[in-house]
Amino acid sequence: MLQTDRVILSQLYSQRVNGLREDKLKINEFKRKEIGHQDFDDWGFVHYPDFKFEARPNHPSGLVYGYVAIGEHLRRFFNEIPKYINKNSALAGAWIGPLQNFVRMGIIPEDQPSDLKEVWAKYNTFPGFGGMNHCAGDIEIGLKLGWGGLLDKIRHFREFNSPADTSFYDGEELVVLGMQEWTGALALEAERMAQEESDPDTRKNLLEIAEINQWLVNNPPRTLREACQFIAHFQTLDRTYFAGGAMDQLDEVLRPYYEKDMEAGILTDEQAVWYVASLFFNDTHYSQIAGLTPDGSRDMTSRMSFIILDAMHYLRIPANIALRVHDDVNPQLLRRSLEYMLEDGTGVSYSCNIGCEQGYAKNGYPLQLARMRAKVGCNWTAIPGREYPLQDVTRCNLGFAFHYAMEDIRCGEPSLEALFERFCHHTKIIVDSIKSGYDRHYEVIGRNTPELVYNLFMHGPVERGLNCSEGGVDILNFNIDGVGMATVADSFAAIEQRVVKEGRITWQELFDVLDKNYEGAENIRLMLKNISRLGCPGSEAQKWADRIRNHYVWCCKHEGTPKYNLPIIPGMFSHGNIGELGAKLPATPNGRKAGEAISHSNEPDPGFAAGIDSFSPSLKANAVAALQPGYGNSSPLHLDIDTDMLGKAGGIDALISLIHTHNQMGGTLINLNCLTGKKLLEAHEDPSRHPDLVVRVTGYSAFFASLSKEYRQQVVDRFLSSRK
């Protein structure tokens, strides 16, 4: 019988977890003042403004590149950075910012795809070339071997394979040596701090940290706490190198340690909560809990899944845990996650098994493999340790495809079908250019910026001596994300309604007002904006969105990359980049002015509901589910729920229904915030009033106060439109 009750913390552990949160808020405030706003996950780095590090470029351009040079820099970096240990934590270490803040690493000029850059600039496209991380390691490889075992493995296969060029192994060796030295240094630092510590509980904790880290220099972890410490070191390394953030199926990874420790009588649930909270304090890596086993016979929910939720709840700082939803997911786990959501305002995200798994299987992979694809990125999934699925590094800007289509038709006899034909033409140009960039990426990424960290935690790279992007792992695919669906679909629908059907303005008048950025034509702008927009039941915009999605998916899927026929999987995800993606885009016929943000992913715009159908979360969810690209890569749904509305009886049941329904309709990911309008608006006005307010921005959660005003506005707009 699965134990599902909430863990109640005693005074000691409550103080420690609360202390971590308070320290986090102080660290955060310091970062905000020193660095300014950051529109990403609230990474767990500790800022040391005076830290200096010498870069030793190995290319005339001033770049550091290649296995050995980067490996040497990583090793030296970990030897030189401050040895941070928080006395309230069960674990040692923190990263201090990405290595590229101190060292220019990247792809050398002669390997750059200069022939493609013009196209990417023209369409304001994020090409994905040179993208790093966005794959996931199988952390169990590290947990079984430890740093010592990983070093032995590297040395064994270097000798066994005897490659002509040993730089792959030499670089990986340098990374592992650096981590061993880092771990050993933390042990010494903990011991030093213990000697100076007067509080007996804290001294004991520091001595335990010292002992654990001393063991982990060469040996694999034996206990839950040691496993968490090893994972924390992995997080620190992973974030340092190009800000990697993918973890694993965390409940299943930790479950054997938890069960073994409990059986041995050396662990209590509250200690487990503290260890996991300390891990979340260390960093906000992305992990999944629950979901089906590969054979689909069992839900993976365990006691560890509940403990992970408790740790998030007690810590109440950003954490990036996803709960994989399926029809038979443990109902108590789902309910608990929502209870915490309503209490804390934020919590887990919900990864949907039908859209993710059945969609992925449509690429030709077995469904059993698809079930192993865990949500380990802000919007994306990967099979830990077995797949290189480069995701979330591209943005195919549909807004620009539409803009150039409008330019194409203005000289002839404009028509909607001509416009759509040209839109398809330009969309294909963008997608094809990204594909060509991926061919180049595939050729050069390993010799420039290899996946030095993930290679260690994957099945194949060390065994074969190959970077995971080029044969190190067996499963290789590349993602392209479309963005700005509503901007384009609403533009088509506005033209159809106002120009073609109603004849309220002519095509020429439309071109004129767009050229003038609607100056002196506010009423025309509002006329074009106030149509039945994407998200309204039965809207023309919905029909256009279907056509756009179908064409976009076809562009991605009908053939692989031109040179190597690498498989492409389409997604639709904008992260928070909608401001940047719209900044150079001229005015569009959906009433959007030049430079304004474009629409998120495939979501209806805020305020889409009009007429007799008023806004509801289900209308938005239905539109997002209906417009999924359909091959397993995510197109997330963002919902900001007013706690005043759902905090009453029946609210959680309604959310459970919403989550299951979105899953059954083929959605892939749900990001929820449960907020009160009062608190959100106060924090927007003056972020310092609510420094502890945590929100889910897109796929990731962050302190609201740390976000730039533009990103805060995105969250506020979404929330306000949901209350109309």
Added chain:
Amino acid sequence: MNSKGNIFNIQHFSIYDGPGVRTTVFFKGCNLRCKWCHNPESISPKNQIEFYSDRCIGCGACFKACPNGVHVLDDKQMHMINRAKCIGCLACADVCFANAITAVGKYVDADYVFASIMEDYLYYSNSKGGVTFSGGECMLQIEFLYEILKRCREKGIHTAVDTAGNVPWSSFERILPLTDLFLYDIKAADPALHKLLTGAENVRILNNLERLSASGKQILVRIPFVPECNDGQIPGIAGILKSLNISRVEVMPYHKLGDNKYTALGMDNELKAVEVPTEAMMDRAVEILVSEGLNAVKT
């Protein structure tokens, strides 16, 4: 058959109008005039316009579109609406793209409403929810209601009818086989006070409730609790309900969320000065109902 009806709102993902997640369809037109009505746009059976002056961009399109000279400027050059002349043609709302003038009410056919209902079909099955027909008084458009209820029944969708009960019993008979739950509003026990507060006596309402109770249909009674109006009526209502077959009683606190709608519709709000009830007042009301053996809660 695809008859038409006047609807002013379809609210998806509604969780307070019956069990589970529901779609609530609001019918326009009511034959009561409750002083506290928070949906004043639901009262008239005809199309109306709401005017939100803060959104007006001064384009003048409404002046040109109106066939009756409803839109005028006062002596301070402020946009005024002469509602006495308005025929509800909505021509002004049709050209007001700033949404300063919005249409209230739309004649739609049953196909339209049912398609909107079906958007959330899976939500109903996942939450044991369904569809609620509200208003206004949805039973005043009984054939339109009947047609949509019939389609819901064919799809196995749970149905609830939210009514004040001031309609002929024959209307209930028409929809009885197609309705799973009645949300039945009771506003006052005393007939004279009821007339004062709502403009109509409650004899027919209470008779219908009695007959509905005898039919065995599930009934959830809802009591709007309005200080200075019906707050003294709870014992009397409890006395009526205790002998009936009522599954649950919900006491709903008066709120002021509809205040700005009165302004937008150019209507007087008689209860503008009345405060919302305190929690203690609500608790006391529930206590009285519970003491009579009723399953009562506040919402």
